[in-house]
Amino acid sequence: FNSSDITELEEKIQSRDKFFSVIAHDLRSPFTAILGYSEYMASYYENLTREEIHDFSNNMYKASKSVFKLLEDLLKWTRIQSGKITLDKEVFSLLPLLDKIVDMFETSAESKKIRLIYNPPEEKIMIDADKEMISSVFRNLISNGIKFTEANGFIKIDIQLGNGFVIVSVIDNGIGIDKVTLSRLFKVGERVTRYGTNDEEGSGLGLILSKEFIWKNGGDIWVESQVGEGSTFYVKLPLAD
Known part of the structure; x- marks a missing residue:
């Protein structure tokens, strides 16, 4: 080992410890909710109304989904860091992939009265990338x-072709991101827990994974945002030869 190898190893360990710290902190809230609701139901089950049981069960389900997502993100991140995630690249058409992802979110968008706007270009856009990684990124965005x-807002997926690359923009007119949070978004170990318009909790871990996935496929990802005006996430990917 030379000094640069040691420095790189120390940075990886520090990065790992920060990531685990964020995960541990973000797991505490949903686990506390699950324990609290389950303990209350076990202790006072006979006195609970059907409506109360339904509400408690629903809250436990939401907390369990949050735990599952965090553990899924942790597993993906550790596999990336250990080199166990390998690129399974293939040449494929980007637009059908985006079509499926947009369809996937139609119901959840409609439930919040949000319009999903997607008008793809007519030409084929072929990329050489890991399809599951790229799909994961756009699902997250x-x-x-x-x-x-x-409610009554919109999300627009825009596509721009360049010389040897494509840029897909995911644009919303949502609550936006403040400058401090913006500077931390893609950094490992920086806590960026934010709450959605219906109090949905977001840890920011999905964006860290998205950055890793896009970089591994030779692309780039960045964001522009204004508080109260919305955000635009840009994903740049090289076209297939």
């Missing part, structure tokens, strides 16, 4: 858009 956009 659209899900975040819905989470942080008020």
